[in-house]
Amino acid sequence: MTHKKQFDSPPRRVALFVTCMVDMLYPEVGMATVELLERHGVEVVFPAEQTCCGQPAFNSGFWEEARPLARRFVDIFEPLVRQKQVDAVVAPSGSCTTMTSHFYQLLLENEPAYRERAAFLGAATFELTEFLVDVLGVTDVGARFDGRLTYHACCHLLRELGIDRQPRALLDAVEGADLVAMTGADECCGFGGLFAIKNGGISTAMGQRKAQNIAKSDADAVALCDVSCMTHINGLLSREGQRCRAVHIAQVLTNQVDVAARPASDEVAPESKAAPRRWQDDKVKG
Amino acid sequence: MTTSTIDLTLPYKTRVQDALGNKHLRTALDRSTGRMAGQRVAAMTAVDGQLLRDQVRQMKEHVIRNLPDLLEELERTITANGGHVHWAKEGVDVQRLVVEIARKANVQKVVKAKSMATEEVHLNQALQSAGMKVVETDLGEYIIQLAGEPPSHIVAPVIHRRVEEIAEVFQRELDMPPTLDPQVICSVARGALRKEFLSADMGISGCNFAIAETGTCCIVTNEGNGRMSSTLPRVYVVVMGIEKLVPTVEDAFLQYQALCRSATGQQCSVYLSMTNGPRRPGDTDGPEEFHVILLDNGRVDMLAKEYGEALCCLRCGACLNVCPVYREIGGHAYGSTYSGPIGAVISPSIHLEVTDVDKLPYASSLCGACREACPAKIDLPRMLLELRRDVVEEGDAPLFDRQSMQAFSFAMGSRGRYEAAGKLGSLGSNVFAGMSGGNIKFMPGPLAAWTSSRDFPPLAKRSFREQWKERQRGRKSIGEGKKEE
Amino acid sequence: MSARDEILDRIRTILSRPELSFPPVEAPPLTADERMTVTHAEGDAAALARRFGQELEKLYGSYEILSSAIEVRLALINRLTDWAAEEDAARKGPKPETFGQERMVLSWAPAQLPIDGLAEALADMQWQLVAPDKLTSPEALEKVRFVRFGVTGVEAAFASTGSMLVVSGPGTNRSASLLPFRHIALIPFSRLYATMEAWLTERRAAGELVDLLRTRAGWNMITGPSKSADIEMNLTLGVHGPKYVHAILFDDTRPVISEAERAEIARLMALDDDE
Numbered sequence A: 001m002t003h004k005k006q007f008d009s010p011p012r013r014v015a016l017f018v019t020c021m022v023d024m025l026y027p028e029v030g031m032a033t034v035e036l037l038e039r040h041g042v043e044v045v046f047p048a049e050q051t052c053c054g055q056p057a058f059n060s061g062f063w064e065e066a067r068p069l070a071r072r073f074v075d076i077f078e079p080l081v082r083q084k085q086v087d088a089v090v091a092p093s094g095s096c097t098t099m100t101s102h103f104y105q106l107l108l109e110n111e112p113a114y115r116e117r118a119a120f121l122g123a124a125t126f127e128l129t130e131f132l133v134d135v136l137g138v139t140d141v142g143a144r145f146d147g148r149l150t151y152h153a154c155c156h157l158l159r160e161l162g163i164d165r166q167p168r169a170l171l172d173a174v175e176g177a178d179l180v181a182m183t184g185a186d187e188c189c190g191f192g193g194l195f196a197i198k199n200g201g202i203s204t205a206m207g208q209r210k211a212q213n214i215a216k217s218d219a220d221a222v223a224l225c226d227v228s229c230m231t232h233i234n235g236l237l238s239r240e241g242q243r244c245r246a247v248h249i250a251q252v253l254t255n256q257v258d259v260a261a262r263p264a265s266d267e268v269a270p271e272s273k274a275a276p277r278r279w280q281d282d283k284v285k286g
Numbered sequence B: 001m002t003t004s005t006i007d008l009t010l011p012y013k014t015r016v017q018d019a020l021g022n023k024h025l026r027t028a029l030d031r032s033t034g035r036m037a038g039q040r041v042a043a044m045t046a047v048d049g050q051l052l053r054d055q056v057r058q059m060k061e062h063v064i065r066n067l068p069d070l071l072e073e074l075e076r077t078i079t080a081n082g083g084h085v086h087w088a089k090e091g092v093d094v095q096r097l098v099v100e101i102a103r104k105a106n107v108q109k110v111v112k113a114k115s116m117a118t119e120e121v122h123l124n125q126a127l128q129s130a131g132m133k134v135v136e137t138d139l140g141e142y143i144i145q146l147a148g149e150p151p152s153h154i155v156a157p158v159i160h161r162r163v164e165e166i167a168e169v170f171q172r173e174l175d176m177p178p179t180l181d182p183q184v185i186c187s188v189a190r191g192a193l194r195k196e197f198l199s200a201d202m203g204i205s206g207c208n209f210a211i212a213e214t215g216t217c218c219i220v221t222n223e224g225n226g227r228m229s230s231t232l233p234r235v236y237v238v239v240m241g242i243e244k245l246v247p248t249v250e251d252a253f254l255q256y257q258a259l260c261r262s263a264t265g266q267q268c269s270v271y272l273s274m275t276n277g278p279r280r281p282g283d284t285d286g287p288e289e290f291h292v293i294l295l296d297n298g299r300v301d302m303l304a305k306e307y308g309e310a311l312c313c314l315r316c317g318a319c320l321n322v323c324p325v326y327r328e329i330g331g332h333a334y335g336s337t338y339s340g341p342i343g344a345v346i347s348p349s350i351h352l353e354v355t356d357v358d359k360l361p362y363a364s365s366l367c368g369a370c371r372e373a374c375p376a377k378i379d380l381p382r383m384l385l386e387l388r389r390d391v392v393e394e395g396d397a398p399l400f401d402r403q404s405m406q407a408f409s410f411a412m413g414s415r416g417r418y419e420a421a422g423k424l425g426s427l428g429s430n431v432f433a434g435m436s437g438g439n440i441k442f443m444p445g446p447l448a449a450w451t452s453s454r455d456f457p458p459l460a461k462r463s464f465r466e467q468w469k470e471r472q473r474g475r476k477s478i479g480e481g482k483k484e485e
Numbered sequence C: 001m002s003a004r005d006e007i008l009d010r011i012r013t014i015l016s017r018p019e020l021s022f023p024p025v026e027a028p029p030l031t032a033d034e035r036m037t038v039t040h041a042e043g044d045a046a047a048l049a050r051r052f053g054q055e056l057e058k059l060y061g062s063y064e065i066l067s068s069a070i071e072v073r074l075a076l077i078n079r080l081t082d083w084a085a086e087e088d089a090a091r092k093g094p095k096p097e098t099f100g101q102e103r104m105v106l107s108w109a110p111a112q113l114p115i116d117g118l119a120e121a122l123a124d125m126q127w128q129l130v131a132p133d134k135l136t137s138p139e140a141l142e143k144v145r146f147v148r149f150g151v152t153g154v155e156a157a158f159a160s161t162g163s164m165l166v167v168s169g170p171g172t173n174r175s176a177s178l179l180p181f182r183h184i185a186l187i188p189f190s191r192l193y194a195t196m197e198a199w200l201t202e203r204r205a206a207g208e209l210v211d212l213l214r215t216r217a218g219w220n221m222i223t224g225p226s227k228s229a230d231i232e233m234n235l236t237l238g239v240h241g242p243k244y245v246h247a248i249l250f251d252d253t254r255p256v257i258s259e260a261e262r263a264e265i266a267r268l269m270a271l272d273d274d275e
Ligand code: SF4
Pocket: B154, B262, B312, B313, B314, B315, B316, B317, B318, B319, B320, B342, B370, B373, B374, B375, B376, B377, B378
């Protein structure tokens, strides 16, 4: 596997790979990511050409359909790093980071030129918490959370990227947070991309097990590093009428999550009040 | 009788539905898999488990790289030990070979120790149609043989049944007085099976590993049925996959320990039984005839199709115990002799008749827990991804998947199309969300598979990129303002 | 072409493909130097004996450690007597028919046991050591079918896991450690190793490992009593093999008989005279 890029001096500018799910479903997570990076002196650029890394197609066997998206992704981000316009690429997602830095090697196996470029890019692509803790050396971002908080380790993040210590260290430093343990915190929530549709029954059973464990932990919120798993877990918590919600770690670290008062998403985008309720709204309601 | 059994011949979808709807099955699975997984973790962390896995992996890679030479060496040593080596390309060849050996030796009754390889080739049915009585002697296998069903786990064949159901089978088949005491059930089995052992003409077992340099066939058991089957009957037959060998005696003891720790969390199984041919002059006991059948049945295909890594498998079952999918549906829903992650990987290559085998690579959320548990460090998730690719390339993917993935790839292929799709989606999803007052509780078409049990959030009214653009506009004017100063 | 040649040829062809992603081209064997010892045990023979016993006990076996070979006979008789009494006490209902096998002990040939005079000592206490020449026919097996006790030595024993290695050969049957309900293994310190790897290394260094295995047909490593977890993960003992495994470990390394032992012998002989 690719070795991560080492920095002689602290990185000053990064390209944000926001991921399509964050872009379309959870812009507040993207904003929180920007805020965290900027707060630590890192300038953020957003290459507007970016769309999706192609994971949904790759993951379900449609490699032919995924390849153009992979090449496209490399074409957008690799020159920025190669020409030193940015020091690194940062994504608020363990899964999409895995796709671009690990799975592209498999997907582009027969395209040596792209594969090499993808490897170069992959070495400079970091998941958000990894970047904060390992590259910037930050664990205390000065966040505050009043309530019980637990952590769900998303599969790709934990087992493909080996990232676990970093998000936990960041949460450890959140003032006021009562960190509670959850049984089976490192067990899959059952999302798995198209798996959630193709094997809806199994996926739901896995999610229900996760929801039960969350309920048993008595947490007010479950922090995690992937909005895909967050969507699945919240889909179940909401359907089951549970009060607890899954939240992206960037939201916790930017004080977006308020379990007692009004929804955090409004702070980022006040105009979204008119929009249908968000997860956070439901929580307040509960 | 309330059973925990799934009909293997049903379509995949039905099998899974039956499994998910079966409370008894899920209770049984819950009670067992978690515990087995926990015991493995304890046993692997008690020693240098990482080094052990690395060394097993290195040894197995060496084995596969040198497979032809090692197989020839094994053939030589077994023959020199006085054993007979047979080669079988397909399952039917094993059936034919064993029936021939049995006929020649005038065999009436066969006792079998647990063996996945013989399950794979349906050996029992073949022997029974040739007029022989076949008795499974592993306690779990014996129970399911009495109940008339196949095993559902590589090492714990009756993991899908609760004690209540097992007791019912014994009361019905063996006139056991009513009890739920496992120790009593066990002693009833001991009595019944001892009779079979003492009167059997042939013993059949699989082989956990065979040692090339000495021609030793090893089986790992806790009950002692493997020892009985390889000791008491006149004829002893071993059926083994061609990949199940190790070069040296030391390698065997290394793999043995990795296997025990991974399978059941034991340091050592109760018995490691090693057979070097038939009994020698002067021996008191042991079989007079010893046969080894080396089975291909799709294993070479696996190597050819780039799934050779799966040939490193020790059949420890660790990947089943940690698999969140296996834990929900159990082994039978896979419809194959081999279930769980490793089953999903090898079933499409092994020559088995599995209904809907192309659905198996999709029976995984790709969470990676299996790879983490595997003592041979087999990258099961990667192979599942590649198998999915194969399914698609062979044109076996459902039309809906194909169309939606093509549409997806097209939409994501340009910024303009992506943004347009986002806008449309945002409008559309908000319509559904509006209908249910917040989260989306209903989506049309195949997407209903999500919303039938889970809510879905509406798309954001204003995407990140829109918000970013606005923000930058604001920034720029500030920046420009500064410049002017 | 035979199935054999077809299979081997095909594997060779596939392995020669340069683009084959697995197995790697460079796939060296594990060498003796790098191969790990999985579990460890340390100390002198007495310490290893204790460790062996502790490991066996964890697996529901039992053990005793004797400081000399001379004590083994008495210990064995005591163990048999206790077990017989235990069975009598536990039995509900009438005694089952044992066809005269009640006081039999299935054993290796006396010459193969690590203690002399065992058959005689047992006979004095009305126990009959049986070591059949052949156990290959149903008739021969029938004659020991109801024997409850088995006695064997070991080829080697491994302290770190509480395992013992038994080997078939002239006078060392496979059945005595397998068929009876209760098995007693006699383990002299001289056959006790820290680990299975230590034994393998010693035999390999002596250049006899391969021959040793190949000249004997049946090897078994036994670690504790027969068990199963097949019924909902419940532990059940004695499924097919012995339900009780007792190890008598004894120091056979001391050359002279101690005073205490001399006294013990005198006492035993006096007992004989009384009868
Ligand atoms: S794939 Fe690995 S974990 Fe699964 S059975 Fe084989 S060796 Fe065990």
